[in-house]
Amino acid sequence: MLGTYFILLILPLLVIGSSVAVYYLSSPSRRKGR
Amino acid sequence: MNLYDQLRDPLALTVFMITLTLPVLVGFITMRKTRNQSDFFVGGRSMNRFVVALSAVSSGRSSWLVLGVCGMAFTRGVSAVWAVVGYIVVEMLQFVYLGRRLREETQVHDSITLLDYLESRYNDRSGMLRMAGALIITIFLTAYVAAQLNAGGLALSTALNIPLLSALVIAGLLVLVYMLLGGYIAVAYNDMIRAIILLAGLVVFPIYGLIQLGGWQPFLQVLQALNPALLDPFSLSFGVIAGFLGIGLGSPGQPHIVVRYMSVKDADMLRFASVIGTFWNVVMGWGAVFIGLIGRGVFGTVEALPDQNSEMVYLALASRYFGPVVYGLLIGGIFAAILSTADSQLLVVSSTLVRDFYQKIFLPRSRKQQKEPCEKEQLKHCRRVVLGAGIVAIGLAYMAKDLIFWFVLFAWGGLGASFGSALIFSLYWKKTTRLAVFLGMITGTASVILWKLYLADATGLYELIPAFGLSCLVLWVTSMLQGHRSIRDR
Numbered sequence: 321m322l323g324t325y326f327i328l329l330i331l332p333l334l335v336i337g338s339s340v341a342v343y344y345l346s347s348p349s350r351r352k353g354r
Numbered sequence: 355m356n357l358y359d360q361l362r363d364p365l366a367l368t369v370f371m372i373t374l375t376l377p378v379l380v381g382f383i384t385m386r387k388t389r390n391q392s393d394f395f396v397g398g399r400s401m402n403r404f405v406v407a408l409s410a411v412s413s414g415r416s417s418w419l420v421l422g423v424c425g426m427a428f429t430r431g432v433s434a435v436w437a438v439v440g441y442i443v444v445e446m447l448q449f450v451y452l453g454r455r456l457r458e459e460t461q462v463h464d465s466i467t468l469l470d471y472l473e474s475r476y477n478d479r480s481g482m483l484r485m486a487g488a489l490i491i492t493i494f495l496t497a498y499v500a501a502q503l504n505a506g507g508l509a510l511s512t513a514l515n516i517p518l519l520s521a522l523v524i525a526g527l528l529v530l531v532y533m534l535l536g537g538y539i540a541v542a543y544n545d546m547i548r549a550i551i552l553l554a555g556l557v558v559f560p561i562y563g564l565i566q567l568g569g570w571q572p573f574l575q576v577l578q579a580l581n582p583a584l585l586d587p588f589s590l591s592f593g594v595i596a597g598f599l600g601i602g603l604g605s606p607g608q609p610h611i612v613v614r615y616m617s618v619k620d621a622d623m624l625r626f627a628s629v630i631g632t633f634w635n636v637v638m639g640w641g642a643v644f645i646g647l648i649g650r651g652v653f654g655t656v657e658a659l660p661d662q663n664s665e666m667v668y669l670a671l672a673s674r675y676f677g678p679v680v681y682g683l684l685i686g687g688i689f690a691a692i693l694s695t696a697d698s699q700l701l702v703v704s705s706t707l708v709r710d711f712y713q714k715i716f717l718p719r720s721r722k723q724q725k726e727p728c729e730k731e732q733l734k735h736c737r738r739v740v741l742g743a744g745i746v747a748i749g750l751a752y753m754a755k756d757l758i759f760w761f762v763l764f765a766w767g768g769l770g771a772s773f774g775s776a777l778i779f780s781l782y783w784k785k786t787t788r789l790a791v792f793l794g795m796i797t798g799t800a801s802v803i804l805w806k807l808y809l810a811d812a813t814g815l816y817e818l819i820p821a822f823g824l825s826c827l828v829l830w831v832t833s834m835l836q837g838h839r840s841i842r843d844r
Binding site: 321323324326327328331332335336338339340342343346347348 | 432433435439442443446447450451454574585586587588622625626628629632633636637640643644
């Protein structure tokens with residue numbers, strides 16, 4: 321049942337969270353800083 | 355049992371017709387913004403991030419999401435999620451990395467089409483990249499458009515109880531009118547509106563369905579009682595899960611998706627567009643899975659669905675649960691999914707015919723006319739070609755159904771394996787050569803077709819995965835062998 325909860329409820333939140341993380345990680349200031 | 359019977363209710367029919375005809379109004383509004391060929395095919399590279407985000411996710415999802423994924427969840431249970439995870443993650447990264455770089459490069463090279471970019475990037479005077487790419491796009495995407503129109507026409511024919519040909523003409527006109535008026539800008543704004551309609555359907559549905567089943571726990575208990583495997587995310591074999599995730603490999607090679615990135619006003623806007631697009635993709639993807647699962651809980655077995663077809667679960671639930679207004683909106687959602695893909699693909703086919711075949715291959719070789727036509731003349735050409743391509747697609751949808759569906763079997767994989775790998779290499783590896791891109795495109799297309807025909811059943815592996823790998827391998831090996839010919843870094 322844990323797998324069901326993960327795939328139906330946690331995974332979508334993780335994917336949306338990842339897009340926010342990618343947004344910050346790809347900011348122009350970070351690119352220039354590297 | 356006709357699942358569209360409820361459309362005889364005037365209120366449901368009115369809401370449904372509004373969702374169908376609203377795009378035509380958008381065509382009139384955006385007509386004035388379309389002044390030249392660049393506006394017509396890439397929105398003059400001035401689209402805002404919301405429009406680009408929603409247009410990219412909406413044109414990438416066809417009726418496969420509303421009918422196919424719902425049906426898959428009905429049959430296979432929660433493991434259907436793997437079919438949406440792959441493309442969502444790939445498109446999230448695609449907005450930010452591939453999209454941003456492509457937007458910058460196409461501005462530098464003043465490219466309107468993907469093939470404009472590849473030709474300019476490799477200074478290809480032979481025209482071999484453009485010719486090969488244009489043939490692949492024209493064949494696969496025309497078949498794709500015709501298949502979408504066929505699906506839309508069939509559904510409209512059943513819904514309104516009219517002959518198939520009339521339904522096809524109506525579906526075609528609903529797309530062509532605003533495309534002729536506003537070109538890309540109208541298509542992009544309409545895709546955005548349709549993404550909202552689609553989202554409304556895919557959010558309202560699961561929430562209402564869960565309430566009807568008594569909430570979260572009873573919903574899980576019903577599925578558990580029917581078949582415990584429905585709740586097991588790993589009930590499928592490794593090969594099937596890999597194949598589902600591999601669907602995402604097709605996204606970078608779909609010209610109708612990547613052209614969205616080329617149209618954004620500022621490359622950095624794609625970072626925020628990625629968040630919006632991912633949110634929309636997640637809600638739509640998981641919404642479709644929940645609808646399939648709720649449908650399984652409600653109907654129990656596939657025999658309870660019309661034609662014993664699991665893909666009917668969306669329609670069957672809509673007709674069972676909702677009153678005329680929501681029902682009209684939900685049925686409009688199916689057409690939104692179908693037409694938002696068809697219009698984007700038709701526009702890419704037209705840009706390939708006008709820009710790649712006519713202006714860049716035919717005109718320079720024609721003795722009669724050496725000059726490119728003026729802007730007004732170009733715009734007229736674009737509109738004529740859109741009309742012509744639309745009529746051909748309607749004709750194919752009516753007369754050559756078997757042929758178009760045969761091509762469509764290879765379309766997503768064929769485009770993904772030929773353009774996806776070529777585009778990634780050309781944007782990220784400076785040593786990539788012109789011949790490598792050419793051979794990579796040909797290898798990708800050929801291996802998708804051959805694997806699908808001869809090895810897919812025996813291996814159980816989705817053809818796009820090996821074809822994408824082979825295409826990358828050919829790109830790498832050819833470029834390494836031709837190392838001394840690599841282009842200079844600008």
